[in-house]
Amino acid sequence: MKRYLSALITVMMFSTVFSLAHAADRTIVYLDSQRILIESAAGKEAYDKLELIKNEKQKEIDGMSQTLKMLGDEIAAKSPTMKESARQELELKYEQELRKYNRFVKDAQEDLRRSEITLIKPISEEVNVIIEEYGNKNAIDIILDRRDPGIIYTSRKLDITDAILDLFDKSHQGSKEGKK
DSSP states (O other), rough: HHHHHHHHHHHHHHHHHHHHHHHOOOOOEOOOHHHHHSSHHHHHHHHHHHHHHHHHHHHHHHHHHHHHHHHHHHHHGGGGGGOHHHHHHHHHHHHHHHHHHHHHHHHHHHHHHHHHHHHHHHHHHHHHHHHHHHHHTTTTTTEEEESSSSSSEOOOGGGHHHHHHHHHHHHHHHHHHHHH
């Protein structure tokens, strides 16, 4: 365990020194992916389609909401003078309409989410290809997304995964031999 910890610390120190020594040679840029989606011609078209779908669903939701409101008003107005069985029947109808409304709202939200994925995903994939080409062409090492903390492009020369993996395996192998 001590060997593993010391090897890990050594690797971290090596990485830090290596990074500082070569930091001046790195090109790091960022972009705003949300702005690309919103302001691009394809993005505008996709969001217009989404807006149409949303408006259609909203009209249906508004109609169902109006029906619920009328039933609720009817229950409030007539309830004191109604027979118990008629009041229960009206309340049951209201509950059924409410369940139908809630189900429809949930389904509409899911449909809208699926439509957004269907419309936006191809645009995102196409933009990612362009970003990679741009990064390679302009010798950029890292491209960050302003909206998402993840790295969306890195130059392969920055990848030290293999070196770390080799060092870890050697360290881990050494600690196993020490235990024997």
